[in-house]
Amino acid sequence: MDNQPLIQPNLSHEKKATSMLDLLAIKAWFMPHRILLIVITLGSIAGLVNNLSWYWIPEYQDAILEGLWRTLILLVTSFITGFLIAIPIGLVQVTGPSFLAKLALSFCTLIRGTPLLLQIWLLYYGVGSIFPEIDWLRESFLWPYLTDAWPYAFIALTLSVAAYEGEIMRGAFAGVPKGELEAAKAFGMPPFKILSRIWLPRAIQRTLPVIGGEVILQLKATPLVATITLIDTYAVFSKIRQETYIVYEPLLLMTGIYLSLAGIIALLFHYLEKRNGAR
């Protein structure tokens, strides 16, 4: 009870400071050159909307939304799966037996050292060309999946996330202060509980500032799946350009869509980081 008055003024002081910062941030938008820049941007957007031809949008509206949906599904599923694989990949490099650590390291080097486009093609055209030669596979229930582009795109994107995030998780696991782990051990926690209660949450907390950027990088990688016949946002707009012979407009709208997606992701992670970030 004694220390309550000590804490409370601190809290209110902090609150005041943040609201002051917010005020400053809002004020910063109204500096004269920024107003000019915003006006120029809005003006050029209005000019683009007015002067270019957008008659094709209603016709392709559904296709665009479907492509967008596919991009998002691919992004979310591949990132989550990849991240789940990245956790053990990072962990064994910090604490695992040396042969597993070496295996994880060479996996990361292999994936990070080659272009994603090549990996996608290698999986789809290369590995995919072996399957038809195996007879029993053609009759098995797996066959419809193996002839579809989805699994290849998903696996390639997932492996890429696993390798890049594995590297980040390695650093994050290694960066958790030793004292915290020792304290957990002193409380008699079994190793797995230390991992799930202390080590992993603290490591993920440390990666939060980076992960937003990584998700955006992954978003930027998803258009590559269009090269193996998957109809994502990028592929839909390529189709529109081929069918309508319009050069600029679809490209501009697509750029706008990717920009706003990246912006939303950045805001989302900014919010997450603000709520549970490490100081």
Place this chain on the structure above:
Amino acid sequence: MFIDYQSMSVWQLLAFEAPGWGGTLLSGLLLSLEIAILGFLFGLVIGFFGALGKLGKSIVCRDLWSCYTTVVRAIPELVLILLIYFALPNLLNSLLSLVGISNIEINGFIAGVLVISFVQGAYATEVVRSAMLAIPAGQIEAAHAFAMPKYKILYRISLPAMLPHALPGLSNLWLIATKDTALLAVVGFTELTLAARQAAGATKEQLLFLTVAGGLYLCISLVSDALFKYFIRRSNKGQIHG
């Protein structure tokens, strides 16, 4: 002319002479490397000026550079390639026709270099900027105390002092540049990835050629990683590590 690829051995397929596709792969590799090197260097130049602009006194300049780095880092490289490959020539031609100059064409090579330096510039700006911020203020102040003019401080103190801090980021950027060249395959430019795909398509040996191309990329990555590690160790010599 019909060539029976099915009966050829791996080494015959990869031979440098005509029935083999090794020569195509190698020239693709060279093109990839050329584009990556040029793009990386131009990107560095952009990044250097970007960092100066972002750290400079002019708020307008700072905001404009921030816009550039934010926007470029948010758009997929593939979309940027399309924009520069298809939209830029049209735009340039319509501008140039106003002045009355005949049409120009942007070939795959120039477009590739443009895209990669444009993207690299945005990332390099951040790398160089944070490296410059990492220079101890005392060093710049000491230079000021010796009455060094601004540009002399820049190339005598800031640049050399910044380099050790920038090298790890630059090494990463170079690796990204080499991998980004593969994206030019999508617009039909025969660099290593597309060369491998063409060879694979002609010979029906998909796995072989794509794996070989992957191995070549991996070699580039490993060699440049080793080189950069050597330079980083060299530049860290005599530095105090806290």
